[in-house]
Amino acid sequence: MDKIIAAQSTAAGKGGIGIIRMTGKGCLDIAAKIFTSGGLKDVIKAKPNVMYFGRIDAGAAKDKGYLVYFKEPHSFTGEDTVEFHCHGGQAVLNAVLDGLFGLGAQPAERGEFTRRAFLNGKLALSDAEGVIDMINADSTAALKAAYRMMSGGLSKEIYSMQESLLKLIASYEAALDYPDEIGTETVAHTAALKKLADRAAALIAASNKSATVKRGVNVVLIGKPNTGKSSLLNGFVKKDRAIVTDIPGTTRDTLEESFEYDGVRLNVVDTAGIREKETAGIIELKGIERSIDAAKGADIVLYVIDSPLYAEDKDACLPYGAYAEKSGEKAIAVFNKSDIKDVLTQCRGRIKKEFGGTAAFSVSAKTGDGIDKLLGYIAGLFKGGNVSDAEIMTNQRHVAALRGAYDGILSAVSADGIGAECILVDLRNAWTKLGEITGQTATEDILDKIFSEFCLGK
């Protein structure tokens, strides 16, 4: 009732634009944290029913788009509502949603927007007839189903984490309620809590990867002008979609192409080549800016390098690491035009020196040589190999709950020198969050644990 909820309101998949809707008191405060606009200095003072153009910066994704604020009661739900009109790529929309969840919004239950609209008198009875059925079909049933759908290993892991947490809570509680009996035993559980936090963090990391797989891996082509990025994109999808010329700087805007390779969806974004500002025109500069943004939000950045130029030792690559962290996992060096020169064999020593542990591939956009090897490598990173299927949480609500639990545990760990009664505020929150996944949250459970673990009472 009180919480802020958010969901994508346009159909999933690729469209011209995509709309994300967030409703609930205070949603504008959240919006203000990810939206900046030249025309609107102070986002929380946005006028209702006005479209503002600006930048949406949700950490993992950046986009330009519009914000519209609807003031209660003049909105669909009857509560304060904010809409983001973004570009239609699902990757962007997912990232924006993730950003909103990270800031305190909650994934909307099915039918929740409609339910709120009804409760706030915005819908007639006849409109809301279907709402009960909708809710019935969802909520706990869906929760349970989602829990059941988790792999055995994963549900066991969550359950075991909840058990460990419950044990810790019980021992803290027992010491508080029975000081005569356990008051003297020191309660030092920080190590156990840290371990628990690590377990949660590992699950979250894995699920982030899995979310990546679900929405598609965002691959961004980046490089100096005329290194053949657009040709590569064409080579990837085997059709002439991007405009290819040999005039440096032809691509002025980013282009996205989505396709499946070896069971993994890849959203490949071609960007404008990046070169010194002095030589670039205004339109091109805009394009370059977008290229940089795209790279920052990418899962994989392909540094495309002109092989013949590289062999001649000319200024062939972008300052490495300037546009994406230099982590080996995220960056891949792609030496294009291998039909002219295969530097990977010829300049092995130099590449090793300059690119360190980064994966490097030799390809030819023109002949198609090496492309399968490159795509296979990328797909391999996101299936099997790095992420174990058994430990992936796919349900968005589960991930949000787990993240909440993780925050609670971390907060308890950092509560140095503070009493158990305070630590318990965080731990109980964490436990309730895990309970949202497993369906166990009653105080009775804590009491049961206390009395089964400790011999207490007069």
Next chain:
Amino acid sequence: MKFDCIVIGAGHAGTEAALAVSRLGYKTLLLTMSLDSIGFLACNPNIGGTSKAQLVREIDALGGEMGLFADEAVIQMKMLNGAKGAAVRSLRGQVDKNLYHRIVKRRLERQPNLTIRQDEATELLTDGGAVKGIKTAMGFVYTSGAVVIATGVYLDSRIIIGEFTKKSGPSGFFAAENGLAKSLRDCGVELRRFKTGTPPRVHKRSIDLNAMQIQEGESGICRFSFMNGYYDVPPDAQTPCYLTYTTAATRDIIKENIARSPMYNGAIEGTGPRYCPSIEDKIMRFADKERHQIFIEPEGADTDEMYIQGASSSLPTDVQLKVIRSIIGLENAEIMRFAYAIEYDCLNPEQLLPTLGVKHIKGLYTAGQLNGTSGYEEAAAQGLIAGINAANYLGGKDGLVLGRNEAYIGVLIDDLVTKGTNEPYRMMTSRAEYRLTLRQDNADSRLTEKGRAAGLVTDGRYALYLKKQDEIAAVLAKTAEVLSPDKSLEDIFEAKGAAFVKRGYTVGELVRRPEFTFADLEPVIGSLQAFSRAALAEAEADIKYGGYIEKQNAEIKSFLKADNIRLPSDIDYESMTGLKAEARIKLAKIRPLSVGQAMRISGVSPADINVLMIYIGRMR
């Protein structure tokens, strides 16, 4: 004879109820089976303890009297969790049981509007779904507009000691076995059987106290009643308790004889409390625990009877004697009273409204162990609320219901009427989700106004309360003060071993840190003489918990939102198609007063709540 209200039972619940109703101006009859059992402490000789001290302070703040009784009868005081945070500190007072009884009896005798009579209620009289009065064993018929039943463990009770069993109330008092239970059943009240027990009492001269650790009291702690200030009796002038342990022999004896335990051979059918396990239960369930603690507590200041805390049992007397004598220092123990288990009728509290009124009988209120609880403090708290609400009912006023965010009493009653209980219910701090603000040091701040509105807070108490509020405000005003980093401040830091940075500090930021108190800062903020210890303690706790209280307040806000959505009393849950079967049955039975209460019913899921919300949305 005609009364406004009849209270059945003069234990801790009945006493508070009778005092509340009569003080509110209603002609009241207090019926007890024995005048000698008024305010009787049938089990442990102490009041308070974790979460129970909070209850006593709350009763006191509302204008109830248990705190006053306890303070007068106390022979030792201790602050449990004294070294821990204010929210979990709990006062416990050893009391002289006989003195306590006499204090309560005298208090009742001096109460205007209150008639005390020894007799047994045998029948509840009703008319058209409302109470009309009662009949007694001696053949009297008393009429009244309201009845509070607080029969404790007396209703059709029997005690069990091994193979020996007998219809009896606690400690040799008679059981109420002449029809009240049947009459309640006939009125549609659902009763069930609970069980509890008490340990043996041993003669002091037979105990080797030198073999045990002495447990002394403390001084300089705030008494139970807000009216009584601080307790400054030096520890050596207080009556001590002792700590000892069971041995390997204890374990062997119990294991050998476990088949003779009525708990284990099935002779007892009632459900016992987990938090009050018998010694045989502890040994059997925690077999690998080498030894168990046993506390020896005096039953009073001028008696040699000692209470053996931790040794409650229903084993046969010969085994009991062996078990007791296997405990260190009790090798020659002379048992004066044997331990016994007691089985009694109580009602399923799901039949009650949060006012403690019985849902289907107007004017009938119940309180104490009859409602499935355990403990003197839990009983007194309910007695007070039942008494206030019986009076409110008679006066045509709304009932007093305390929220879970306002008082342990609110948690206690909400748990009972919303979740029910399958064993005697004991208050615990872990049951209170908002315990950082439900502290014993601020009970007066939380509840005095409510008690005043209810009509039980006297002018004297109210003036004292307002004075403390002013003091707290003045103390809190000091927190914004910025202290310059001079030598005297540096000295304070040094004394505490805290790192000193040469910069201005606000009083608030220092007090928030674990190492500093207001008192520590006296050299730089000036004398605190003008403030009472109680005001300083409360302000300090609020500051120290500041960040966490904020977190909690956010939770309270959303809790209240759901709790403030009232549910009409005439909802037809049976016809709500969207509800799951279990939820429908539970909702129809409990008939929650708010969406918040509905959410706390076990078996009612968030989806059911959604459906409920939609229906009430429709009804608007």
